Amino acid sequence: MSFPQFTSAENLTFSANLQEDVDRFSELTTAFLGFRKDIGSLLKQLLQDAPEMPMALCVKGYIAKMIVSASHSARAIGISQKLEAVITIHGVNDRERLHAKALDEWCKGELVRATECWEKILVDYPLDSLALRLAHYLHFYSGNAGNMRDSVARVLSSWSESQPNYGFVVGMYAFGLEESGEYDTAEIYGRKAVERNPADTWSVHAVAHVMEMTGRRAEGISWVNSLSDNWLSVNNFRYHLYWHLALFYLENGDTETVLQLYDTQVGSDITADFNLDMCNAASLLWRLEMYGVNVGERWQGLIETAENHITDHELVFVSLHYYLALLAANENRSSDRLYNSLKSWAAGTDTQSYVCMEVGMGLAKGIQLARSKKFAAAIEAINKCKKDMALIGGSHAQRNLFELVLADSGKKLGY
Template identity: 35%
Template sequence: MAPLRDCKAWQDAGLGLSTASNEACKLFDAVLSQYATWRNDENLGGIEGCLSKLKAADPNFVMGHVIANGLELIGTGSSVRLNKDLGSALKTMTTLSRSQPLTEREKLHVLALDMFARGQLPKACDVWEQILQSHPTDLLALRFSHDTYFYLGYQIQMRDSVAQVFPFWTPEVPLSSYVKGFYSFGLMETNFFDRAEELAREALDINRTDAWSVHTIAHVNEMKAEVEKGLAFMKETEDNWKDSDMLACHNYWHWALYYVEKGEYEAALTIYDNHIAPRLLSSGSMLDLVDNSSMLYRLHLEGVKLGDRWDNVLKHAKKHTKDHVLLFNDAHVLMSSLGAKDQKTTDELLTTLQELAKDPGEDHELSLAPSVGLPLCQALVEFENGNCDKAVDLLYPIRYQLIHLGGSNAQRDIFSQLLIHAALNCKSQAKQNLAKCLLRERDVMRPNSPMTERLIRRAAAVHSVA
């Protein structure tokens, strides 16, 4: 890894930082590097360790506050509504930013986080783009916008934001190979599969432990239903990415997805039990929680008996019942309360979301709750209660709006699967016909998918019985 940058190195890179402390500058770089590479590096002291040393090195260093608050808001899915300490930390950051001379770029960083904290996610992205137009190698602006576009389901912006600055990320710029990985993910999400894989492999040639580039290739194989290729790739590269504490659980989730696709449920459960469930236990992170719920729910749709696995997920999910920071997360928390048959938690999630949705204010996510978030949550509940017709009536009209809930194409595929299963279980001929239409559509998008073939056979069997 390149040496950590001091005041002069940041200045020379055209990204001057308003602090006289070389130590603060180096610690800022240490935090940024770990965020970019998706791993807490013990040699650096982990992100938390570096953040506390960073505050001590220069308590008034505004960009130190920006990276700390940004990681709390964007990295963990926290919010000022839920976390009073975060609210006061953001106030401190704003006050400090007004009490000293800052560069224009630093002022914009403070503004972007202020927008994000108010729930104005698209506006925050506009500010980060403004930074990148004049400072294309500002990795913090690039990564914060990349993550936020992902939450918004703005796939094209996620791709183009990196495309616009990509020529400036030449090999001598620190962490440039990881930017190839970010770009490859945006290309993959917009169906440029060959170019995405090519860039991800270039990134891996430079640094084979780049778990995000591994993740792009896992997606490519998933979207093309190239199951054997996907399984072989995960097995070959496992040693390179399994220590990426922020992303390993998610990469194992992708590995298990191939087995669900093949209908090899025991193999999927083995990966779940050995790698996905234990990582939630140790991290409690939102991404790991989503992966746990998502994997179990897919297996549930396929009719697999899951024992008491839902109970363990619910222990972590329960803490987030009233969060409503991201509707995508809400749907996955709901899956766990439905799976564990915890009616009280289910009711609590729905009633608190309905309440907040009445007056969303400036909050982008909450403004989507009445039209997209709540119908999706209600569809999950109706399906669980055996009211498949009602589930289809709720889900079918919003299927093209679900992208606004964010997540990747692979993650949101769970909602497509839910709609197909609900339609297959309906009594009416019209809805059974709809199931067949959806399966034909899926077959075109993912040729040779074993899951689609299984469901098409099931649809034909339903038809012949009817």
């Protein structure tokens, strides 16, 4: 028997048993766009009451993939299979069918194909903010700033201020513009979104990036500090804002404040195993050391979490940060295991295997050599893959770490 169809606040049709389930799904989508702490509880409650609602299952799979770990990816495969079974029995509408296909492709490691599914959805359903955010996410991890910008630009005219998630869409556009180097326009859109909702951390983040890229450190510090009281409902993504705040202080030479921010914010919840926390923490500590700062025992606090991800083959960008932590903590056995895991990953055939082969291995080798003070060899390794570095994804500001390793190696050699 097929599901009845209900319409959401965004005028999208959902297969579900009750209108109430669709309304709750809309609330879940808003929480997802806002990086809210209650995403997990909203989803759990929805699935308790509507265990076969196709889009609720699909989002469960998406979230599992976004945790970026082998164990959660294994769960995502199980969820995707359950979703396929539900679809076989009850059927779904065309948009939901494409979402299910996106999850399946993502589970297979076919990130480009998954993104194509969301972009296909957006052609006919430009108000599908979930598809938009997921496309944004994987455009981000493919390092294609133009796609990040244009994906949102294509749908923007279909949105209006009266729609609840409008601000999040504007904020995504701001970030895509920023990564594309269109700083002035990015700031206009970013500020517009933050005026609408100061708890919209992705939009706050877009403006912080503009300030980082244009060297406006004092403004960046007051921008982040002036908004941080609004983030009580935001999940660990808020620590990434503090990472940006720390970068402003670091570039100002105020390393004391950076260490304080590391202890109280950036590195304060590593055991929660939120992958971005590790990226923030490892890259900040490495930068501090390049500034000549003794970071004490702080690397040791990253070991256990990093060791839990040695054999993950999810996102090269994230794995490189686990590698940074294990190298710097002198966990040689573990760092060797991770390096070997990268090697076997690079021999695979999916999207990130290619990235690992083209860029990941070179960057891993480069940071390993820099850590061993083999600076000339480090420069050679990083230079070999530098032109394709964007492939690992992340932002310009995040990838800048590898450029800094290159510059620091040159400095150590007296260049």
